Amino acid sequence: MMDYKNPALTLPENHNKQGVISWKSPSNIALVKYWGKYGIQLPRNPSISLTLDQAYTETKMKYTSQKTKDKEIDIEFFFEGKPNEAFAAKIRKFMLSISDIFPFILQLKFIIHSENSFPHSSGIASSASSMSALSLCICSVENELFGTLSDQKSLMEKASYVSRLGSGSACRSLFPHASIWGETAVMNKASNLFGIPYGDEIDPIFHSFHDDILIVNQGEKPVSSRAGHALMEGNDYAEPRYQQANDRLARLIDAMKKGDLETFGIITENEALTLHALMMTSHPAYILMQPNSLEMINRIKTFREETNLPIYFTLDAGPNIHLLYPHHIYDKVNPFIQSELIPLCEDEMIIRDQVGQGPSKL
Numbered sequence: 001m002m003d004y005k006n007p008a009l010t011l012p013e014n015h016n017k018q019g020v021i022s023w024k025s026p027s028n029i030a031l032v033k034y035w036g037k038y039g040i041q042l043p044r045n046p047s048i049s050l051t052l053d054q055a056y057t058e059t060k061m062k063y064t065s066q067k068t069k070d071k072e073i074d075i076e077f078f079f080e081g082k083p084n085e086a087f088a089a090k091i092r093k094f095m096l097s098i099s100d101i102f103p104f105i106l107q108l109k110f111i112i113h114s115e116n117s118f119p120h121s122s123g124i125a126s127s128a129s130s131m132s133a134l135s136l137c138i139c140s141v142e143n144e145l146f147g148t149l150s151d152q153k154s155l156m157e158k159a160s161y162v163s164r165l166g167s168g169s170a171c172r173s174l175f176p177h178a179s180i181w182g183e184t185a186v187m188n189k190a191s192n193l194f195g196i197p198y199g200d201e202i203d204p205i206f207h208s209f210h211d212d213i214l215i216v217n218q219g220e221k222p223v224s225s226r227a228g229h230a231l232m233e234g235n236d237y238a239e240p241r242y243q244q245a246n247d248r249l250a251r252l253i254d255a256m257k258k259g260d261l262e263t264f265g266i267i268t269e270n271e272a273l274t275l276h277a278l279m280m281t282s283h284p285a286y287i288l289m290q291p292n293s294l295e296m297i298n299r300i301k302t303f304r305e306e307t308n309l310p311i312y313f314t315l316d317a318g319p320n321i322h323l324l325y326p327h328h329i330y331d332k333v334n335p336f337i338q339s340e341l342i343p344l345c346e347d348e349m350i351i352r353d354q355v356g357q358g359p360s361k362l
């Protein structure tokens with residue numbers, strides 16, 4: 001199995017390297033969900049996501065040779081301008097875990113500044129954008145020091161591989177418009193190790209799709225995604241679920257190639273509810289949806305029935321509703337969002353997002 005371990009990426013002793021790298025990287029929203037993993041962050045089933053635009057992380061990584069300790073990751077980490085030791089500890093652990101891929105990170109000191117475009121307390125998962133931004137910075141440092149990742153494709157593929165090790169779904173944030181992660185019978189090049197770009201294969205209607213994130217609750221989730229994945233191991237529905245995800249992925253990509261919004265909507269909504277059904281059938285069972293999540297789902301369905309407009313919902317592993325619709329119906333759905341959905345949001349909070357181009361180097 002490819003693993004990118006490379007002892008050759010070591011700097012000479014007494015090197016005097018320094019530099020600064022910055023990347024902006026977005027979050028993504030899964031349509032067919034990754035839920036259940038094995039080994040080192042390998043997915044039990046393939047998933048597909050839309051790449052977002054407005055929900056992103058900007059990470060600036062400064063590296064110097066002024067290292068204080070040997071054989072340890074030497075970082076200072078600032079989140080939104082302030083030193084953050086809790087995040088620093090997590091990043092140190094992550095960077096140590098990938099030091100056989102990037103041996104030079106044991107030879108440098110890093111000062112990392114990271115900021116999210118969305119409020120930290122919004123209940124929006126930041127791991128996809130933050131892990132992909134961090135991984136891109138590390139890959140770019142490799143390229144500055146060794147010239148080994150000068151073409152965009154190799155850079156993105158390696159950054160996707162490394163992002164996956166940090167947070168599975170992060171590996172899908174690296175590509176314009178859409179990405180697939182996980183082996184599937186319908187696509188030879190799809191891999192469990194990294195995400196692949198899929199934006200060029202789908203109908204352009206999806207390139208400007210909206211994803212309005214309706215914040216039902218801003219608090220931290222009572223059960224983390226990590227714990228949720230682990231609970232799939234004892235779930236009676238796990239095996240049929242993995243088969244179902246494969247079947248749905250095949251049908252969804254077919255619908256997305258054709259621009260068939262109705263089939264897209266049926267599969268996307270079924271996936272969201274299946275994800276939450278899996279939580280409700282875990283041992284112990286748990287529920288992350290809240291009364292207003294259900295109220296919003298019902299209002300979206302009623303509005304769709306009354307207007308025949310292609311407006312659909314999905315959910316992450318949390319109570320917030322992602323509202324998906326094509327750009328050309330924006331003017332028609334906006335009054336409904338304003339009058340029927342925003343009043344159900346906590347503090348009327350909504351993040352108006354859209355499908356985007358993927359990461360950019362700053």
Ligand code: PMV
Nearest residue numbers: 030033034167168169225317
């Ligand atoms: O990447 P993780 O471990 O945070 O898991 C994310 C799981 C879902 O967001 C619920 C689904 C997905 O495919 O993104």
